[in-house]
Every structure is written in structure tokens, then in C-alpha cells.
Amino acid sequence: MLSYALRRLASAIPTLFIIITIAFFMMRLAPGGPFDREKQLPPEIEANILKVYNLDKPVYEQYYDYLRNIIRGDFGPSYKYLDFTVNDLIMTGFPVSLRLGLYAILLAVICGVSAGTIAALKQNSWFDFMVMGVAMTGIAIPNFVMAPLLALVFGVYLSWLPVAGWGGGALQYQVLPVITLALPQIAYIARLTRGSMVEIMNSNFIRTARAKGLAEKIVVVRHALRGGLLPVVSYLGPATAAVITGSVVIESIFDVPGIGRYFVNGALNRDYPVVMGVVIFYAVLIIMLNLLVDLIYGFFDPRVKVE
Amino acid sequence: MKARYWAVLVTTIACFFTVFAVAAVYAGGTLRVASMGEPASLDPHKVSGTWENYVVGDMFVGLTTENQKSEPIPGVAESWTISEDGKTYVFSLRKSQWSDGTPFTAHDFVYSMQRILLPETAAEYASLLYIIQGAESLNKGEAKADTLAVKALDDETLEIKLTGPAPYFLALLTHYTAYPVPKHVIEKQGTLWTKPENMVVNGPYKLVEWIPNTHVKLTKNDKYWDIGSVSLDNLTFFTQEDRAAVQKRFRAGEIDVAMDFASDQIGWLRENMPDETRIAPYMGVYYYPINSSVEPFTDVKVRNALSMAINREAIVDKVLKTGELAAYSFVPPGVAYYDSPAEVAWKDIPFEERQKKAKDLLAEAGFGSDSPLEFTLRYNTSENHKRIAVAVASMWKAIGVKVELFNSEVKVHYADLKQGDFQVARAGWIADYNDAQNFLYLLETRTGANNYGRYSNPEYDELMLQAEVTSDLQKRNELLLKAESLAMRDQPVIPIYHYVSKNLVASKVKGFVDNPQDIHRWRYITLE
Numbered sequence: 001m002l003s004y005a006l007r008r009l010a011s012a013i014p015t016l017f018i019i020i021t022i023a024f025f026m027m028r029l030a031p032g033g034p035f036d037r038e039k040q041l042p043p044e045i046e047a048n049i050l051k052v053y054n055l056d057k058p059v060y061e062q063y064y065d066y067l068r069n070i071i072r073g074d075f076g077p078s079y080k081y082l083d084f085t086v087n088d089l090i091m092t093g094f095p096v097s098l099r100l101g102l103y104a105i106l107l108a109v110i111c112g113v114s115a116g117t118i119a120a121l122k123q124n125s126w127f128d129f130m131v132m133g134v135a136m137t138g139i140a141i142p143n144f145v146m147a148p149l150l151a152l153v154f155g156v157y158l159s160w161l162p163v164a165g166w167g168g169g170a171l172q173y174q175v176l177p178v179i180t181l182a183l184p185q186i187a188y189i190a191r192l193t194r195g196s197m198v199e200i201m202n203s204n205f206i207r208t209a210r211a212k213g214l215a216e217k218i219v220v221v222r223h224a225l226r227g228g229l230l231p232v233v234s235y236l237g238p239a240t241a242a243v244i245t246g247s248v249v250i251e252s253i254f255d256v257p258g259i260g261r262y263f264v265n266g267a268l269n270r271d272y273p274v275v276m277g278v279v280i281f282y283a284v285l286i287i288m289l290n291l292l293v294d295l296i297y298g299f300f301d302p303r304v305k306v307e
Numbered sequence: 308m309k310a311r312y313w314a315v316l317v318t319t320i321a322c323f324f325t326v327f328a329v330a331a332v333y334a335g336g337t338l339r340v341a342s343m344g345e346p347a348s349l350d351p352h353k354v355s356g357t358w359e360n361y362v363v364g365d366m367f368v369g370l371t372t373e374n375q376k377s378e379p380i381p382g383v384a385e386s387w388t389i390s391e392d393g394k395t396y397v398f399s400l401r402k403s404q405w406s407d408g409t410p411f412t413a414h415d416f417v418y419s420m421q422r423i424l425l426p427e428t429a430a431e432y433a434s435l436l437y438i439i440q441g442a443e444s445l446n447k448g449e450a451k452a453d454t455l456a457v458k459a460l461d462d463e464t465l466e467i468k469l470t471g472p473a474p475y476f477l478a479l480l481t482h483y484t485a486y487p488v489p490k491h492v493i494e495k496q497g498t499l500w501t502k503p504e505n506m507v508v509n510g511p512y513k514l515v516e517w518i519p520n521t522h523v524k525l526t527k528n529d530k531y532w533d534i535g536s537v538s539l540d541n542l543t544f545f546t547q548e549d550r551a552a553v554q555k556r557f558r559a560g561e562i563d564v565a566m567d568f569a570s571d572q573i574g575w576l577r578e579n580m581p582d583e584t585r586i587a588p589y590m591g592v593y594y595y596p597i598n599s600s601v602e603p604f605t606d607v608k609v610r611n612a613l614s615m616a617i618n619r620e621a622i623v624d625k626v627l628k629t630g631e632l633a634a635y636s637f638v639p640p641g642v643a644y645y646d647s648p649a650e651v652a653w654k655d656i657p658f659e660e661r662q663k664k665a666k667d668l669l670a671e672a673g674f675g676s677d678s679p680l681e682f683t684l685r686y687n688t689s690e691n692h693k694r695i696a697v698a699v700a701s702m703w704k705a706i707g708v709k710v711e712l713f714n715s716e717v718k719v720h721y722a723d724l725k726q727g728d729f730q731v732a733r734a735g736w737i738a739d740y741n742d743a744q745n746f747l748y749l750l751e752t753r754t755g756a757n758n759y760g761r762y763s764n765p766e767y768d769e770l771m772l773q774a775e776v777t778s779d780l781q782k783r784n785e786l787l788l789k790a791e792s793l794a795m796r797d798q799p800v801i802p803i804y805h806y807v808s809k810n811l812v813a814s815k816v817k818g819f820v821d822n823p824q825d826i827h828r829w830r831y832i833t834l835e
Contacts, residue, residue, distance in 0.1 A: 032718030035431075038735060039355070040725055040756035042434045044447045052429040082348035083501045084519055092519060148551060156559050163556045164547065166521045255547040257521040270718050 001298075005291060012287045016280070023279045024066060027272050028059055034079040034270040053079065066276070075277035080269045086277035093246070093259035094281070096169070100258065101244030103178045105236070108185035113232065115186070116193025120228075121220065123198060131190055138187030147180045147253040164255040177254045181243050188239075189232055197228040226300060233300055237293030241286045336540030338816070338829055341553045341565040345520055345546040349501045351483040352423040355431040357737065357825070360483055361566060362523055362544050365829050366508040367486035370398055370416065370465070371477050375831045377741075377822040379477045383411065383487065383509070384465070393472025393778035398465045403532045405489050407507045413459035418490040421445070421452040435484045435739055438476065440468045472778030474644050475742035482740060511537045511830040520546060538833040557583075557811050563834070564819065564827075565811040570629045570691060576811075583811055586630045587821035590639055591737040591806035592746065593631075595684070595699075596760035598730055599799050603672060604760075609680065610798040612668040613731070615653055615661045616706045617699055623804050626694050634802035638746045638791060641823050644780055645743040649792035665706045674707070681709040686733035687720035695803065696733065724759045734759055737806070741824060743787045747771060750794050762799030 034055075035046055050056045054065065069076060075086035084092075115135075119128040154176060155163030167173040200206060201224055209219045246260025259278065266274035344358030351363045364373075372382035384398035403411045420439070423430045426448040437443045440456035456468035469476060479485065489500075489507040496505045506514045511534060512525035525542040527534060545562060547553055550569040556562045558580075568576065568584075576584040597604045597613070604610060619633035632639070636648035653661055674680040684700060686692040693714065700710040715723070723729055738745045748754055751771050752763040767790050774786040794800070808825035815835040819827060 032716070032720075032722040034718075036718045036722040036725060038717075038721060040721065041431055043755065044443075045429075045431060045434055048426040048433075048446070048448075049429040049431065052427065080347060081345070081519055082353050083350070083498070083517075089519060148555070151552065151555050156555055159559065163559045163561055164552050165545065165556070165561060166518070251520075252547070252549045253552045255521065255545065255549075255552065257518055261520065268716060268718070 001295065005295065008291050008294075009287075012284075015287070016283055019283045020067070020070070020276070020280060021063075023276055024063055024272075025059075027267075027270070027275055030267075030270065032270060034272065036270075053077070070280065075280070076273035078271055078274045080266070080271045080274065086273045089262060089274065090259060090277055090281055093257060093262060096166070096256060097246035097258035097260060098244045099169075100174060100177055100181060100256065101240065101246070103174065104181035104185065104243050105240050107178060107182040108189055108239075109232070109236070111182075112186045112189025113193050113229065116190040117197055117220070117225065117228070119190065119194045120197030120201060128194075132194065135187035135190045138183045139191075141183075143180055143184070143247065144249045144253070146183060147176070147250055150176050150180060151253065164253065166255060166257055173254075177250050177256050180250055180254075181247065185239055185243065189235070192231045192235055193228060196231045197224060200224050200228045230297070230301055233296055234293060237289050238286075241282075241289045245282055245285065336538075336834070337543060338539050338541075338832060338834060339543045339545065339561065339563045340829070341556070341562045341567075342523075342544045342546055343550070343553070343565070343567045344548055346523065349506070349514065349517065349523070350488070351486040352419075352428060352430045352433075352488060354483060358546075358566070360826060361829075362525075363483050363486070364510075364826065365512045365542065366510045366514065366525065367483070367488070368510045369480050369482070369485045369487065370400075371480040373481050373824075373826055373828055375818060375820040375822075375828070377824045377826040379481050382481070383416075387477075393474075394469045396467045396469070396476065397460070398467070400463045400465060401532060402463075403509065404530050405491075405507050405509055406513045406528045406530050407489075407492075408530060409489070409491055409507070410462075411487070411509055412462040413465040414462070415487045415490060416465050417455075417457050417459050419487045420457045420485070421455055422488065422493075423484055424455065425452060430484070432484045432739075435479065435482060438469050438471070438473050438479070440470050471776045473775075474778075474780055474783065475740050475744070478643070478742070479740045512542055515541075522546065533830075537830045539829060542829050554811065557813070560813075562811075563813045563816050566825075568809050568811055570627055570809075573629045580811070582814055585810040585812050585819075585821055586807050587825070588632065588639065588641060588823050589737075589806040589808040589825055590642065590741060590823045591735060592634060592637060592639060592802055593695075593733075593735045593804050593806060594634070594637070595731050595801040595803060596724070596734050597799060597801065598727060598732075598760050599763075599797075600727060600761040601730065603674075603680065604682075604730065606672050607797055608668040608672045609674075610801075611653075612665040612672070612706065613703065613708070614651065614798045614801040615668070616665040616708075617702050617801065617803065618658050619803060621702075622695055622698055626698050627691070627804070629809060630807050632805040632807070634804045635795075636791065637750070637794060637800060637802050638743045639805040639823075642738075642743050642746075643741045645784060645787065648743070649788050649795050651795045651798070662706055669706065669708070676707055679707050679709050681711075682730040683711045683713050684731050684733075685713045685715065685720060685723065685729050687717040688714050692733050699803075725756045727759075727761055729759075731801075732759065734800075735806075738824070743791070744771075744774065747787060747790055747794070750790075750799060760799045762794070762797070764793060764797060767793050 035041055035049055077085055115131045119131040122128050151163045154161045161175050162173055165173055206224055209223050246258035248260045248264040251258045251261045262274050263278045342358045342361045344356060346359040346362055348354050349363060351367055368382045370382055370384040371379040374380045383400055383403060385401040387396055387398045389396055400413055405411055422428055424433050424442050424445045433446050441450060441454045444450040445455050458466045460466055487509060492505060492507045493500045499505055503514045503516055508528060511528055511531045513528040515524040515526050517523045523544040527540055550567055553565050554568055554572060557565050597610050599605055623631045623633050635650040635654040638648040640647060669680060684696055686696045696712050700712055703710050724732055749757050750762045752768050770786050770790040774783050777783040812819045816832060817835055818832045
């Protein structure tokens with residue numbers, strides 16, 4: 001298993017290199033530069049700035065310098081946040097996104113799996129219809145609608161929770177962002193769980209387990225859930241990656257200092273080093289998470305061997 | 308297990324109450340401001356936005372500073388004398404110190420002005436100081452720092468020589484480009500000098516904490532010379548840009564002052580928070596530059612026809628609805644040392660008649676129903692720009708002009724404008740300082756990129772050059788007015804409306820005075 005993991009990691013290096021190269025040149029090809037704006041800079045001032053950031057050098061030289069710097073772990077300065085390096089931004093933003101994301105995914109797994117399992121066991125009951133109905137709505141409502149709605153109800157009307165802000169990471173500030181992040185995931189996981197549980201509960205080995213006279217609780221928890229959760233596990237890899245990398249919508253509405261906004265705003269600002277830094281960071285994260293999911297998969301499904 | 312669960316729950320609840328209790332104790336002296344943008348830096352030489360001004364403007368004080376109405380008053384300089392030709396200023400500095408106790412001297416200004424102009428500082432806004440002798444060549448890397456005409460005559464006396472008499476110079480000195488920065492800290496800490504543990508200031512508030520994309524916290528600087536008259540203990544700036552979210556936070560009482568709100572909320576705000584909604588004239592113009600270097604826009608008739616056919620009142624009253632002023636001049640009304648702006652000659656002609664005239668002008672230029680004028684109107688992505696572009700396009704359609712709308716994101720839009728790759732486009736300008744020259748220079752040939760439409764009129768350029776060297780305010784005013792009336796005759800730009808500032812100010816906030824620059828110094832604010 002260890003050698004498998006190492007092999008997978010080694011094969012990730014060329015992938016990363018290709019991602020870096022494509023991202024680097026695509027950023028430079030995008031029209032408009034980091035210093036174009038409503039108040040245009042006088043040419044001599046723009047020249048001063050380009051020189052400070054080495055943007056006056058030919059692109060291939062910039063690319064070479066960039067590669068050299070990232071090998072040393074230096075993602076460079078940001079053009080938009082002048083008092084912070086890209087490393088600073090990622091290091092302060094990621095823990096926030098990670099925390100919110102993990103809470104959200106935890107909440108999503110607990111609620112989603114329970115709701116989905118109960119719905120499957122009580123197939124075609126009112127509970128089943130209700131859960132699936134709510135889940136469908138949860139998937140359909142985009143977060144830029146859900147977030148202001150929650151803020152309005154719980155922040156403005158009821159005054160139970162802060163409308164937005166981070167407050168140094170105090171718990172009450174995290175409730176609404178976590179719920180907004182988790183809702184679509186809960187819905188999706190509930191649907192996945194229900195679908196696969198319905199199928200498994202009708203399979204032969206469950207009939208065998210029941211025929212052996214096992215209690216229904218043991219049949220469900222020990223035999224059915226293990227197989228029933230497989231689709232959820234494979235979904236969790238990309239889902240976790242998606243929620244812990246932050247969401248620009250949720251971060252701007254709830255004013256959460258996460259990492260998600262750097263990706264979108266960095267691209268809009270043509271803040272090349274920020275975009276590159278975040279792309280590389282995400283790429284590494286997703287590669288790791290996919291590997292982790294494959295390893296866990298081997299644990300859940302004895303038919304899969306990770307050799 | 309159960310016991311532990313309860314313990315956790317009780318602790319959590321206890322924590323909640325502690326947080327609330329602590330918040331209540333500090334509430335009296337802390338003003339919470341939504342500054343509507345993340346500062347690019349807290350180094351006043353490296354910022355270029357209005358949102359940073361709200362923060363750094365109370366951390367540093369220049370030779371002059373603003374009063375509540377944003378008019379220049381003595382700052383670090385207690386008094387000054389101006390030479391007869393208006394080109395030499397001698398400032399007497401008050402005794403003051405930096406927030407770390409280091410005495411403040413005239414040499415600090417010499418260092419600071421040299422620093423912002425040095426090419427390696429790469430200051431975006433350095434060109435504002437080009438009025439100082441030697442500034443431009445220093446910024447271009449053609450001269451040494453000591454050639455800059457900013458000299459310390461002794462520790463308390465500073466002399467600045469200008470390239471021409473500039474009646475706006477004392478107002479310009481209130482701008483953050485002219486703030487002093489601490490040499491003794493920057494030389495030691497380098498780029499890390501703006502970190503809370505290093506940062507040293509000379510203004511009423513100093514930095515406590517800055518978490519990017521969350522907040523900036525400042526607290527009173529006891530070493531400030533006039534700290535006795537400063538009321539608020541702490542300032543918290545929330546940098547959130549989402550205006551809808553900020554408005555909700557304001558309603559929930561989490562924010563005391565919001566520096567902007569979304570125009571489409573005006574109906575709701577007027578109805579529900581009339582006393583807290585502040586709208587005031589603002590020193591800016593929203594306009595459509597016309598590319599006068601490409602056919603058929605080289606023809607002054609075409610440009611005038613397009614401008615005449617726009618019903619500005621309909622745009623401000625029906626589309627924007629936030630009290631913007633219909634613009635018939637490039638310079639907004641109420642600018643210092645400028646009587647009243649020169650307006651287009653056809654302003655008072657009724658709109659229907661104007662439409663007819665516009666059609667006639669187009670016909671004279673060779674455009675009619677069989678050969679309509681066709682072009683592309685470009686705007687940068689924004690709901691308001693789109694609504695205005697659609698309205699204008701339909702007004703142009705009424706005089707037989709076919710317009711294609713083209714939107715692009717802001718960076719692409721301005722890169723295209725810079726290269727002159729457009730026919731008619733959307734642009735805006737907010738004044739850097741309160742003076743007509745700051746608007747009118749946009750139409751000078753030598754201005755370059757910011758003269759998007761490439762308007763080039765030797766007569767106009769000559770008038771602007773003359774104004775630059777005229778120290779007599781009345782004469783200067785006449786020259787500038789003449790220049791503007793030329794521009795209004797030629798219409799290289801179509802002024803559409805003059806901006807307003809839009810603020811939300813809680814009723815417990817006292818001392819917030821609406822002013823045309825929308826600059827507010829928190830040192831004058833008290834909380835009730």
C-alpha cells in the first residue's frame with residue numbers, strides 16, 4: 001500500500017508541471033494586465049512597477065524564474081495585496097476554508113447519510129418523499145440565494161446570529177457559512193445514500209443475513225451500510241476538495257477570510273502570482289485527496305485491491 | 308460520556324456570553340466602518356483607492372489635513388508663507404512625534420517625498436506630486452533624489468518649490484501621496500514596516516490588527532499632538548465589498564457607517580431608513596469618451612449629435628434614481644476656485660427639438676435612414692453600466708443610429724481604451740483633489756492614456772498650459788473655463804451624469820458631514 005501511494009505521488013509530478021505551465025501561459029494570454037484600470041497609470045509609472053515585479057522581462061524568462069522560485073517554495077508577491085506575499089495569503093486563508101469545509105462535510109455526512117438511510121429503509125413512505133423533496137430543493141437552490149436568505153432570517157429578522165464577519169473565528173460566525181456550504185452536500189449525499197441503500201437492501205447477501213436471523217439493526221449497520229456507503233465515499237473526495245478550497249460566493253457574502261476568493265478575484269485582477277499560487281495549491285490538494293479516497297475505498301470494498 | 312457532553316455544552320454557552328459581554332464593554336468607543344474594499348496596502352505611498360483613504364487618512368497626517376467638510380486646514384504644518392509668484396512654499400512645522408516617541412522633523416517630509424518618487428518604490432500615484440520641481444525627472448529615474456525641491460531648512464522648517472503656481476497645492480498636500488512615513492522604521496524593517504508590530508504613524512490612530520479580507524483595527528495613538536480632541540477609542544474597518552451583505556450588517560447593527568450602498572436599494576432605503584441614508588454631490592463624472600481619432604467620429608457634428616440625443620434627465624431620474632446630477636459639463640458643479648462649469652450650448656433646448664437637431668447634424672455628416680451610423684458602444688461589466696448603455700442605445704436608435712453593445716470585464720475594457728481600440732465607450736473619473744484642472748487635464752494631448760478619445764486641440768492645450776503658469780486665481784479660472792467651453796463645443800467626451808456619494812450612517816454617529824470629496828476623518832466623529 002505504501003509503495004502504491006508513493007508511485008501515485010511520483011506520477012503526480014509531471015501532472016503538476018503541466019498544470020503550472022498551462023496556467024502560467026494562459027494567465028499571460030488573457031487580455032488586460034494587472035495594472036489596467038479606470039485611472040490609467042502614466043507610462044513612466046507603469047514602467048517602474050513592471051520593473052519592480054520583473055514583468056518587463058520576456059515571458060520565457062519570467063516562466064523560468066517562476067519555476068525556480070516555486071521549487072524553493074516561494075510563490076512571489078501579490079500585485080493586489082501589496083503587504084502580503086502569496087504564501088501569506090494562502091497560509092492565512094486556507095486554515096479558515098479548511099475549518100469551514102471540514103465542519104460542512106462532517107455535517108453533510110452525518111445528516112445526509114442518516115436521512116438517506118432512513119428514507120431507503122422506509123421506501124415510499126411520507127418520510128422518504130419529504131427527505132427527497134427537501135434534498136431536491138437543496139440541490140436546486142444556488143448558494144448565492146441561500147446565503148443572503150439565511151443572513152436575512154437569522155441575522156436581521158431574528159438576530160440570533162451575526163449577519164456576516166469572522167470575529168476572529170468565534171463559533172457563532174461560522175454557523176451560517178457552514179450551513180450554506182453543507183446544504184447542497186447534505187442533499188446530494190442523502191440522495192446517493194438512499195439510492196445505493198435501496199439497491200443493497202434488495203440484494204442476496206442481505207436476504208442471507210436476515211435468513212440467519214440477525215436483528216434488523218445489525219443487518220443495516222454492519223452489512224448494508226458498508227456497501228451502501230461506497231458511492232458516498234467516492235463522492236467525498238471531490239466534494240471535500242470542493243468545500244475546503246472555499247467558495248467565493250460564501251466568502252464574499254459572509255465576509256469569511258478564506259482562500260476561495262483569491263482564485264476568482266485573482267483571475268479578475270490579473271494578479272498572476274496569486275492565481276498561480278492558488279492553482280498549484282488546489283492541484284496538490286486534489287491529487288492528495290483523490291489518493292486518500294482510493295486508499296479508503298480499498299478498506300470499504302474488499303473487491304478493490306490497492307496494489 | 309454524557310457528563311462530558313454537558314460540560315462541553317456549558318463551556319460553549321459560557322464562551323458565548325463572555326464574547327457578548329466583552330463586546331458590550333467596548334461598544335461605546337469603537338466605530339465600525341464598512342470601507343467597501345480591501346486595502347492594497349497600509350503604506351500610504353503604495354495605495355491608490357478611495358477605500359484605503361478611509362483607513363490611512365487617520366493613521367497619518369500630512370503638512371495640511373482635512374476638516375470635517377474635507378477642506379484643507381493646518382496639519383503637521385502650523386503655518387506657511389507663499390512667495391509672490393506662487394511657486395515657493397515655506398512651512399513651519401509644529402512640535403510633534405511619531406507613535407514610537409521619535410521626534411518628528413522636517414527631514415521626515417524630505418525623506419517621504421523622495422521615497423514616493425523613487426522609481427524602485429513603484430508608487431502608482433506618484434504623478435500627483437509632479438507639480439513639485441524635480442519630481443517628474445526623479446520618478447522617471449533621470450535625476451537623483453536630492454534634486455527634488457523639497458528641502459528642510461531646519462528641523463521645523465520645510466521649503467517646497469513648484470513648477471508653477473498651483474492654487475490647489477494646499478489641498479493636494481492633504482492627499483495620502485503627501486503623507487510622511489517613518490524613515491527610521493522603514494530602513495530597518497523594509498516591506499514589513501506595515502505589520503502591526505512594526506508600524507509607526509504620526510496620525511491620531513495606530514494599527515492593532517489587520518487580517519486580510521476581514522478587518523483592519525486601529526486604536527488611539529497617545530503620542531498624537533491633538534489626541535485630547537479625539538473621541539473614539541478604536542476603529543474597525545470591515546473590508547467586505549458585497550454591498551447587499553454590508554447593508555444587511557448595517558440593519559443588524561453590526562456596522563455603524565457604510566461607505567456605499569447599491570443604487571437599486573434606494574427605494575427601500577428611502578422608505579425604511581430615510582435618516583440614515585446619506586446622498587450628496589460627489590466630485591466625479593460619468594462619461595462616454597468618443598474616439599476622435601477614427602472615422603466618422605473625427606467629425607464634430609457626429610459627436611455633438613450623439614451627445615444631444617441623450618436624455619440625461621431620464622437616465623438620472625428613471626434609471627439611476629439615486630439623486631445623480633444630469634451632466635452638461637465635464638467638471639461637476641461646486642469645484643473650488645471654479646465659478647460654474649462651462650456647459651454645452653444646447654443644454655436649454657427642449658429635448659424633442661434637440662433630437663431633431665441631432666438628426667439634422669447626422670444628415671449633414673452624411674448619415675440618414677439608408678446609410679445609418681453604426682458603431683459599437685463598449686462598457687465594463689456592471690449592472691448600472693449596462694442599464695445606462697441600454698437606455699442610451701435606445702435614445703440613439705430614436706435618431707436612426709444603430710448601436711451594438713459590447714461588455715467586457717474591467718481589465719479588458721481599460722486595456723482596450725488605453726490602446727484606443729474602441730469607438731464609443733464608458734468611463735468615469737473621480738477627482739484626486741478639488742480642482743477643475745484635475746478633470747480638464749484629461750482632455751489634453753500630452754495626457755496620453757487617460758485621454759481615451761485621443762482628443763487633440765492645440766487651442767485647448769495652449770489654454771491649459773497658460774492656466775498652469777497663472778497665479779492669479781481669477782485669470783486662471785477664466786482660462787480653465789475657456790478650455791472647458793472648447794471641449795463642450797467639440798464634445799470629445801459625452802458627459803452623462805455627475806456622481807453622488809452614497810453612505811449609510813447610523814443615527815448614533817455624530818459629526819459625519821457630507822462633502823463633495825466623500826472624505827471623512829474619524830477623529831472628528833463621536834458616538835452617542
